[in-house]
Amino acid sequence: MDLGNDFDRLLFFEHARKTCEANYIKNPLDAENLTKWGGALLELSQFQSPAESKPMLSDAVLKLEEALSINPKRHDAMWCLANAYTTTALLIPDIEEAKPFFDKAAHFFQQAVDEEPSNELYRKSLEISSKAPELHAEINKQQEVFGQALGGVGAPASSSSTSTTKTAAKKKKNNDFAYDVLGWVILAAGIVVWLGFAKNQAPSQPPR
Structure with a gap:
């Protein structure tokens, strides 16, 4: 099954x-099973609106905490x-x-590394997690700048609006990088979860 397609991923994790x-x-x-259930909910949350995503994430946390208990x-x-x-x-x-x-998040990334020190993905996730609050702040700052720029659309150009637009453009690269990094952390969970599901949970192939 090709999990590179968003629709296929959605069907796959819903089945899981x-x-x-x-x-x-x-x-x-x-x-x-609880770990896979939590992982599937985590992946499915990425296809929801923020309002729908939050309860799904809460459910994922409960399943994963139950697995660890x-x-x-x-x-x-x-x-x-x-x-x-x-x-x-x-x-x-x-x-x-x-x-x-x-x-x-940093606490549990550290615990995962402590349990599996040779896992490069775990170590990379831990490294990135230390930068997450800073990147979160930068993302929200850029969203505010973008909102202000949109608020000026249709109005006569001024030195202030021009400056805001230039600032937004100047920081766009950093903002894109922040999304890339944080997105990697989130979607990284799918890599291992996919492997586990593909091996044990994927729908069986029809007989030839």
């Missing part, structure tokens, strides 16, 4: 979510949980309100 939900009824103490050493659950907290923080405009979620 339903499969995990059914498996949970059979065995609620399966930490691996069963198996406290499960590093992939720690890593997915860190990504869920990062995603949650990005949906909160106020940096002071978002910071506790970034702190939790």
Whole structure:
């Protein structure tokens, strides 16, 4: 199955979510199933509006915390949980309100690295997480600048509006970089989750 296509990803993780939900009824103490369930919800949240995404992320956090309560050493659950907290923080405009979620994310990234020190993806995620609050602030600052620029559309050009437009253009590269970096952290969870699902959860091929 080609998971490079957004629609295919949506179908894939929705199928995985339903499969995990059914498996949970059979065995609620399966930490691996709970981890995959949380990972699927995390991925599915990326296809929702912010208002719809928040409850889905909260559900993902609950599933991943439940997995860790069963198996406290499960590093992939720690890593997915860190990504869920990062995603949650990005949906909160106020940096002071978002910071506790970034702190939790950094904590669980660190735990994942401690459990699996050789995992390069875990180490890279931990490194990037230290920059997340700064990037979050920069993103929101640029959104404010962009909003101000849009507010001036249709009005006579002035030195102030021209300056705002130049500032927005000047910082666009940094803003794009911030989105790229933070997006990598969020979507990185899909890499490992995809591998696990593709191996164990993907729909079986029809007989020839």
